[in-house]
Every structure is written in structure tokens, then in C-alpha cells.
Amino acid sequence: MVNITFVGDDGTRQTVEAPAGVSLMRAAVDNGVKGINADCGGICACATCQVYVEAPWFAQVGVASEEEQAMLGFTNSQRPNSRLACQITLTEALDGMVVQTPEQQT
């Protein structure tokens, strides 16, 4: 199992546990994390699952595809460490990861 901590824009922290192999978005939605709306269900078409991945985890979640970068570009809240949670697959190596949710999604 993989433990992930979500930090809201108000500083609220929620740690969830999910199996490796599921998406970060699925881990959030299944545990009722505020700020991960996932309107498109995980097909990289809404950008309502944006997270800011804290260092050092950002280097470990892989590189965003061109499609994901384009979706992030449609938001007005993109940062250098932005990713779409539906495009990150959890692995045991990500155990302990911390991500923030944008103010616009809360």
C-alpha cells in the first residue's frame, strides 16, 4: 500500500492509503479528498484533478505527456510542479508523497 498526503490550500492535511497500480486521482476520489473533482473520470480531459507535487517527489512521478501539458495549460493555476493526478500511477516508491491541491479546485 502507498500512503499519500494531500494538503489543501488552507493547510488541511489528509493522508490516504491506496494500492500500487491505481492512479493518484483514484486514491483521492475513493477517499473523499476535497479539491480533486476529476470531472472527466480520468481521461485527461478536464484538469480538475490538478495537484502540485512537492519535492523530492516531483522528480519521481515521471514526465507529463504533451496531452497532459496541454490540459494543464488551460488552467490559470499551473505551476512548474503541476501534474494531473489521473496521469500519475502509484508505485511503492511513491509511499509518503505529499501533494497540494490548487485553491481554484476547493
Ligand code: FES
Ligand atoms: Fe479529468 Fe484528470 S480527472 S484530467
